[in-house]
Amino acid sequence: MNNMKRGFLNKRAITPVLSTLLLTVIAVAAMAIATTATFVVTSNLRDQMSERVVIEDVWFNNFTDTISVYVRNVGKVEVTIPSVYVNQTSQSFTKPFNLNIDEHKSLNILDTWTTGSLYYIDLVTARGTHVAGYYEAP
């Protein structure tokens, strides 16, 4: 009771309390922002590290005149393939082409091909991973 009475009587005691509280709030807010930013950055890093895609089969299809690339997601994150290049030339295909974890399906490239020619097929994921290889058309 005596302390409270003394605090109310001492007008200069309020300023240090407020300043301390303010500094604490600012520090917590700054750390929250830093934590969020770190989470976002590390999530992207983790996803990029966990991405694994393999080409199981490439079928130069005589009947449809397309190149069917059968891909499998063997990594630990979902994958989106927005771009495909054949001999460094961007190709059109049905989008969006997403692969869940362990999913496998065919990506049909709408491009003509020539028997006996060698093709460099490059699949690029949205995170920038390249899955590429040389394939000879039968």
Added chain:
Amino acid sequence: MLRGIMKRLDSDRRGVSNVIVVMLSLILLVVIVTNVIIWSYQMNQFDWERIHEDVQITDVGPLNNSVWFTAQNEFNINVGAHLSGTYLDTQTDNSQYERFTEGSNWWNSSFMYRRQITILNTVSTTLQANYTVSVTTDTASLVSAGKALANGNDLRVVYLSGNSWVELDRNLQDMNTGSTQIWFSTQKSIGPSASDSSYYVYYGNAAASTPPTNLHNVYLWFDDFNRPNESDITAESAYQVKTGGGTWSIENNQLKNIGADGDPNKLIITALGNVSSGVDMLVNIQVVSFAGGDTSRMGLSCCMDTDPSRGSGYCGLFYQDYTGPDLLNDLRSWGTYGTYSWSLNTSYYMRFRINDPSSRSGMVKIWPVRSPEPNAWTLNGSFGTGPARSYGEIGFAGSRTSDTTYFDNITIRYAATSEPSTSLGLEETQANNKLDIANSFLIDLATYPLGRIKTVEVLMKYRTSDAGDTWYLLMHNWTSSVFGSAGFNFTTGVTPTTGWDYYAINLTDQWRSYVNENGTISIEFANQVADSNQTTLDVDFLGVRVSVDGSFFSINNKGSTTAHLVSLWVDNATVHQNYDVNLFINSGEQADYIRLDVSLTGTPLVIRVVTDKGSVSVFSLS
């Protein structure tokens, strides 16, 4: 020291926030570093395992047959005996074998001969147990050949229950004639249109003692009334009078009825209760006084009500005059009458049969005692237009006036709409050595589903000590529930040498009848005719395999980790075909992977398997 720190914090107002910032920064740094290390470790491990995966396809080819499925349990010996070895010796074609010897499986060595009885249920409903059947045979020729006693004492009926023999009570009629009827009661129900061959008639024992002839065990009901005179038979708990006119007594070993006013006037065999099946009733009947007219009636009755007007039922009667029997639906309608001239003080057989009360039809047959039973029914007609009855109580019908009737030797048995047929097999002598062994084989349906099987093959390598027998491989037909060979490519059996022989059969497109839903095939191996030689049989191999149209893939895991195959590719020039796979192969092991949905057509082919980590192994098939 702590006091010093507290004092300093107290004096430095920015100290708390500094500590918070430093602590949170440290935590954040640790979390980031830890996560990065863990993720990096995980993916490095993934990549490391992938690098060390070394899966190779070593062989690929068409698969036309499964492996041999062999016995997994000891053989059942239906006839004969086991001498040496075990079923394990029959699993591979080598020098190890299991040995059996013939036996006789004979009920009683005092009897020289037997014939198997087959009972065929000729209706589409189950024939209940305790159904009285008869088999007819020529005992006169057996007696004249010295094979049976003239009094029939050595004529026995025996039931084979599993591996146990049960001698049955039987009733011989017309013994030592060309058509002796042997009556006995079935011990087990027989399915619709099915047969039962578990019964035998044995004979040929000159010293045979008195046979079992308890007719209560042969018929549903039997009473010869051979007991002291009784003024009222209803003193016996088995009988009860309804509606109560007249008296029912036992006199001189016969049942005597003196009629009186009352309708109906019945003696009910209450010991039978309600009989819920068709019945055939046979009795000796002799009328000694007969007033004639509407109230003079006597005979047999069944399908009697128990409530409310107890005793009302269907009747087969001598009625009104001496011209023939009549059918009566008590208190409802008179039915058809037949033509048969009968006389007082003459003993007749009266047979009364109801197969289906709802049809309102019945049959009556009359013929004199000591005369052969006629084939035709004296009366086969309807009970008239009165409402049909249900199954119910059974008994005697008495006269409604002071007529006197004697009844004797009543036998009642079940009667199906069509009598089961019975037949006798060939005569067997006691020195009838046979061998009959059986076992079950289980097809691996997980690998060879029923839908992929083309046919089934059986192969046996065996040796017998006697080349004179013909041996048969039979299989259990799960549809007809009998062992047979219908539909096999080879049904005539084999006559072996005394060396090692092979016996192979193909079940053709009929295989499905012999394989049940869980893949079980039951095989029986037996010789056809019993003889005096006690042959031994050695079984080196007995197996079953299925024919399929599939492919096999031999895959070797030379890597240091377990490989999980998830995808199979079969590519030819025109088609790339993908199949899902879920196959684990341990490090250093080889797996023979079978696919019945993969056909290796259109060579050259490129076969490719993919692991869950993305490793690919390629095999070229030209």
